[in-house]
Amino acid sequence: MSAALLASGVGLVAQTTGNGSAGCSIGKGGQSVQGLCQAANSLHISVAYSAILPVLILSIGALVLLAVSAVLPKRAYPGLYPVLSTAVGGVSLVASVWQWYNVPGGGQGSVEIGGQVFFDHFAALFAILISVAVILSSIASDSYLRREGLDGVEAYVLMLMSATGAALMVESANLISLFLGLEIMSIALYVMAAYHRRRTQSGEAGLKYFLLGSFSSALFLYGIALVYGATGSTGLGLIANYLSNNVLANNGILLAGTALLIVGLGFKVAAVPFHFWTPDVYQGSPTPFTGYMAAVAKAAGFAGLLRVLDQGLLTQQTDWRPIIWVLAVITLIVGSVLAIASRDLKRMLAYSSISQAGYVLVGVQAASGTGKSASLFYLFTYMFIIIGSFAVVDAIQGRGESHSDLGAMRGLARRHPLLAAAMLVLLLAQAGVPFTSGFLAKFYVIQASVQQGQYYLAVIAMVAAAVAAFFYLRVALLMYASPVGAASGGPSGAGSLAVGSAGAGSAGVSAGSSAGAGSAGAGSAGAGSAGAGSAGGAGVPAAVPAGRAPSGPAGATAVAPASRPPSPAGSALDVEAEEDVFGAGLAPIPGFDTAPATGAGTLDGPAGEAPYVSSTNAMVILISVAFTIAAGVSSFAVDFAKAATTVF
């Protein structure tokens, strides 16, 4: 794959030989690179390997992993691959940091390899982001994959391949290489989404992601063609040059091309109205992969968007800024509002990630150096937050992702105080509460927006933050909900749930076919928008008869759709629950929307047992929380992001 990548890169470079020698004279990566450079010069092709170090390392790392797994007997060393993957991420991290400190042109950056890639702070910082995401996700995936019986080399190879694509995207200086990176990343992500073979939701997620993703890729490609038609080039620098030297008498083609590029990248970053895949994919994908997806795909998509809009089409900003303005506003509003309606943890985080994308769009909309580095900072902090959050979710869900509704968070503070505290920090960071990185990130984005006089956008964004605070705090409240005494109410008392959960524990991953078939109907009923506003809360209790209570969690383990509707005790509560906070007409969350005394104690998490946090998960959570607080209290991360503003 890597060879093919390089070959195609060389091929493209060969077409634009004009830049070849000039690029080489700038790109001095070292003595060996110099030698290669001279060799390349004879062919009028310059390859500055230092500019594509992270891409090389990640792709070669993926191949090494594959090779190692081919040599070793199957399942001989199950712990080897995450370690190798982490190591590859580590080497890539070192390389990106090296890049950061060795940006050519005195920090101004340069265009390398025949105008295909940028070598600048922006790319280096994104490469750091991606490398760190690979490291964290590799660590976090290990316990999940082993628990689900999915361990093997493939997951890590896919992760490294998608990281390769992402790393190429962030540094691409040409729409073609951008598309190449986009596809390398996306195809690996499609497979990752469908990785949990025994969960139908996972397969559904993969298929959905793939179909919609390839559609958006096609649109993106068409956008490239139109832009090429309008400007005569696919190189961002050449496009910018052309547009600044020529006034287009009829810019309809360019406008259409710009719009299609925005659609294609908007899909990757899950901006409304291109977000429809997000909840289902995030919910269906294996939890650690979801975190990785939310961090890396979003970051790479935004990096591409910033490259295209800020560097290629900066002269056309009067055209695209209104588009981004509208996208930002509806993304913020829709993401926040729909997150309130969701009753599943992963789904809620998916909508939350949509609304977070809205803030980055606010930074993009500013179309300035500040906006660029603000977006970068936002994505960087969000990477830690979201990977950490999904690591927490992973610990809470348990085997088969069976406890993923919000009710599973109830009473977490008593069952596992440290986990609850970590989640609290991460939630508050997403809400943008001061002394977390999330606050500084919002601050930076809003600052960039206000700097450009976008007061209304800034106010809308902050009011959306207040709306979003609702669902973050709701989870926080559930975790810290006061202890409930003996279950006093519901028809399905604590006993039935305890039985069900015990069954899940003993039956393990064995595919209980009868339970699975029984719950399939209920699962598909809630598939559209599980417990969301459209259902009005009325249908859900009906879909879950109380008789299914004992088999509920076990069925979830086997086939998983049963994790969608509220668990049995919850449905019993739904009937009782009259008072709904802010009367949104939604299915109430047991223990939050209803007073604890009414028997919500039956939902005291999975039968009151403490969630199992593996040591690897704990490490990821710890790193995430530490960074979230450190970057929120001190200024080091901001300084880095600010340094990455240099617009080449």
Next chain:
Amino acid sequence: MKTTGIPILNIIVFLPLAGAILCMLLPSASWSPTVHTSSRGSTGGGWSGGGSSGSTSGLGPSSALGPAGLVALVVALAELGFVVFLLIDFPSSGHAAGFQFVSKHSWIGAFGIDWNLGVDGISLFLVAMTALLFPVAMFGPTLRGNSRAFMGWMLLLEAACMGTFLSLDLFVFFVMFEITLVPGYFLVAGWGGARRNYAAMKFFIYTFAGSAFLFVAIIALVFLAAPKNGGHETFDLITLARITSSLPHADQVLIFCGFAIAFAVKIPLVPFHSWLPDTYTEAPTAASMILAGILFKLGAYGLLRLGIYLVPRGAADMGPVLLTLAAVGIVYGSLITIMQRDLKRLVAYASIVDVAFIVLGFFAFSAQGVTGGVLEMVNHGLTTGAIFFLVGIIWERRGTLRFADLGGLQKSMPIMAAIFLAVVMSAVGLPGLNGFVGEFLVLAGTFVTHRWWAVVGTVAVITAAIYLLWAYQRVFQGPVTNPANETVRDITWREIGWVTPLLLGIVFLGVYPRPFLDRVTPSVTYLLDRVEQAAPNADVPKTKTVTYSLPANQDVRGRPGSAPGGSGGSGTTSAAATGTGGSK
């Protein structure tokens, strides 16, 4: 600018924070040897028989505080000690209008943000009130549930409040202003009444949404000011104040509107007040005390410090709007309050009237009005804190606060009735207690500049008497209709010990407000000078003449309200009024 050898303001902010972290780390199990807070809480003094009180105070279930409670107690009292030190050390001469004890360190250099603390006459007493009210709120009311988390949140809240009052950097201000929401939220949600989740959420969302405007306004202000600061963005309050008063008129108005919306939600002024009754009724006693006593003041203080200080012209332009809102709030709040059937709800609505009164004073733009407003902030903290404390005691004993269920409590709890009456009198504005001085200054100051608004404001004085005294009647007097009211236990010595500091403050500020006025007046005068300079053509020019016509006759320290006792104060009323008439 005064400094000390020790970084006292940093200590004041970080000490509770450290205490909060320590509390959270401690084991939560409350150990059995009961710690009588009364034996330590006697620092407030004022109650005799400390030796014999140990037996009576041990009855309360709150005595088992656990190690976290002990730590919190030590921290809160140490904090009070530092604040007392600050009070003593603060220059009392009339020359110190600026900020004292300034402590400035670079924080986030990329944005021009400094960790910048300082105190002036206005914030000094708010800090003192905060330090006084927190220990009372933490250890006075009976605590149920997890003491460790409770103490941690309370100390965190104290640190955030201190940070808000002391910050000289807009970023620090905003951060501290926002962070108060988190402990506030968890205090209401964790220890509140039946509908606490709803109340806590409403409280958080309302204020968070309001802060959106503050956030944007602050950033906009910084950017608009940057060109005049050599292109450097700075959040430094003092630097900004030099620049922003000369910003274009329209910008100032818009920015002020942003500030005003945020603070109006927090205060809350009337159209933005709907979160308040729910939150207060559901909040536990301690949180009600702090919410009403201190969190309100964050909004009012912000209005003064950010609104009037930074964008004086915008403030002058929008002044009539806020005056009108305040007047509406007074009338509307009074009417709603009178109709309440629940004691705690009544006190909550009464707070709306009180804070509207504070805003009325501020936007009168006269020295008396603003000084009175500042004094009212402190008064309201003390009085409402005490009232919520006492109401909480009744609730603990009776389990209900509906007037229909109460009545005749005087017979079973005579001491309680006496204390309650004293506090109610302070709230009503009885001469000789603090409420009178503040109300008098506000009304006199408003009358000077905005006569008709003052007339409306006077309504509050009358209606306050109606609803508070009527409430007192319905709770404590009359025949005992409900047999449960016959055997209610009176206020314990421990509780008396905790309420005493507040009572002392009430009496002290009422009888001898001069130390207060001495320190507040220079800062207020400085503030109003800015308004006057920035908006010479606005509605304000009268302020100058009034402001200085009074000190011309009397020493700066001999401001009208500072005369001891009520009669002296009213004696100067006519002087003030005539002086105004002459100057017009």
